Amino acid sequence: MTDVLLVNSSFAYGKVGRGIQFYPPIGLNYLAASLRLKGMTPKIVDLGIEPFTVEDVAEIIAKENIPLVGFSSNSTQIHNTMRFVCGLRERFGKNLTIALGGFHISNDPTFLERYPQIDIGVIGDGDITFTQLAQRVLGGEKVRGTFTGEMIPSLDDIPFPAYDLTPLERYKQAGLQYYPLLGTRGCPFNCVFCSRAPMSRKVRFRSAENLLEEMKRGYDVFEGRYGFLDESFTLREKNVIAFCEGLIKWGKPVRWTAGGIRLDQINPDVIDIMWKAGCRDFFVGVETGSERVRKEIVGKRISDKQIFESFKILDRHPFEVEASFVLGHPTETEEELAQTCFFPAKLKSMGIKCLTQVGFKLAVPMPGSRLWTIAKREGKIPEDFIDRYINFEYGEDFFSGWPKYYPDGISKEKVLELKKKGYMKYYLRPGYIFSRIRRDLANPKYLLEDLREFISMLRKGHSTVSLTE
Structure with a gap:
């Protein structure tokens, strides 16, 4: 059974985000591998490709009785991340330990002071530090605070x-x-x-x-x-x-x-x-x-x-x-x-x-x-x-x-x-x-894609999947 749920956040809620997040959350993939190395059983939910709601994630936690969930969030995703955090806190109370890592908290170190719904914040690398914190939580300890991640000296070691x-x-x-x-x-x-x-x-x-x-x-x-x-x-x-x-x-x-x-x-x-x-x-x-x-x-x-x-x-x-x-x-x-x-x-x-x-x-x-x-x-x-x-x-x-x-x-x-x-x-x-x-004549599958991009450029002045206007 899963004992650590890792959630990759998204800027869209309950839907796939406009074709932008089509690659795996490699940071969480590395973190999950480190957790496994220490005997834990992680699961990853990627909200960028799995359009789950708060209720969907809550059901996963309840079904498997997962005691620890860790969110990875950048700043553009932080509004939806907190939507999930607040929803899970309301559902599970103090029985669930919630952690936050990723770009946003690394650039907003007082975040937990403003949002006490989160128990643990990890700034920087989580491979060593979060793994140690997870062991403490799964061992029954109540852990709170913002921690600076220990940097891995050699990437070959993970x-x-x-x-x-x-x-x-x-x-x-x-x-x-x-x-x-x-x-x-x-x-x-x-x-x-x-x-x-x-x-x-x-x-x-x-x-x-x-x-x-x-x-x-x-x-x-x-x-x-x-x-x-x-x-x-x-x-x-x-x-x-x-x-x-x-x-x-x-x-x-x-x-x-x-x-x-x-x-x-x-x-x-x-x-x-x-x-x-x-x-x-x-x-x-x-x-x-x-x-x-x-x-x-x-x-x-x-x-x-x-x-x-x-x-x-x-x-x-x-x-x-x-x-x-x-x-x-x-x-x-x-x-x-x-x-x-x-x-x-x-x-x-x-x-x-x-x-x-x-x-x-x-x-x-x-x-x-x-x-x-x-x-x-x-x-x-x-x-x-x-x-x-x-x-x-x-x-x-x-x-x-x-x-x-x-x-x-x-x-x-x-x-x-x-x-x-x-x-x-x-x-x-x-x-x-x-x-x-x-190119399109040699491989017609690109033709429709090029036509969509061409029309978008003419009408809007940007790609169909541009992150800005």
Whole structure:
């Protein structure tokens, strides 16, 4: 019987969230594996793909007499998380111990003082600390308080994620196209919009041998397709080279995406061996077309010339690269905003081939980020926003309720207008249209998807599954 229920929260209640959460909650999968290692029996409920209500989760707890439930929640999900917490507390009283982990509490350390319905809060890594706390709770101890998670010194020491508790076949049906992997934890950088807690800026790496062992075990699930969820995959070049050499030696046909790569960390030799080892696509955050905003505000000290040179290195191979841009940085002018929106088309006009997809996202302040601090200081977000959000004063829908950041002097309408023009400039290029037609004719299953996206771009100026307007 289950003794620990782990719940991955969602920004939608009682329904699947617009096709966004189609990948397993890898943090909870790792946590469940650590709980098992200590003799406990966990179960995972992923509200992103299982549209359960409070009553549904309560019935699971009651049926199996589960004494401990742990929620993982980021800030956009915290209103629905507290809906579940309050509902379960009302149903079970003090007989149920409720814990909270994830991004929000890591950036809101006084959260339990305001919401005593929660017994335990864990900031940062939960693999060691939550497992120890769970043992105490299951041993009959009443545990309360906010605890700072002990960081795992070596990622090779933790068991592989318990994907059997969130069967990957279900996520495949929802749109997942690869076996999800994490090669690192942490990010040393501090971009203005990033909500990563300071303690997680220490980066830890898995060894090539450890990664390859997991890949071998999961090879058949997606027929050799893997996707890294790392934010800076090439951060330690010797690790990347050792990993790629191991893949090549393994000899199996694989295709993998490297997750996020920084354009100021493009080494031709590393890129060459990544291609040889089966890497075919990844994501880069350009963030803005303005050098001033990029260096002074975002915190990425890379020039337009360096960006172009990095893309030219990537063009040594036919990679498929997605570039992300954020619209609405502090002090940004309308001219700089326009530079951002037309930057992808400019790169294509300069002969860049590997850039195949772009995304323009409105700046969204998140607790823990510098942008959140700036927005509150400027009065764009009330001091008690989180508590009002939890009380649904901004409605049920995160997309319309959560504030976006618009620089002084630039209206929301102007930002959306330039965003739409940027998409039109990039995606209505004859070269892009012809390439998509060729793809769709070769594989008609993509045709309907492309038509939906094209209509959405024309009517709304964004993707059908955009997280912002």
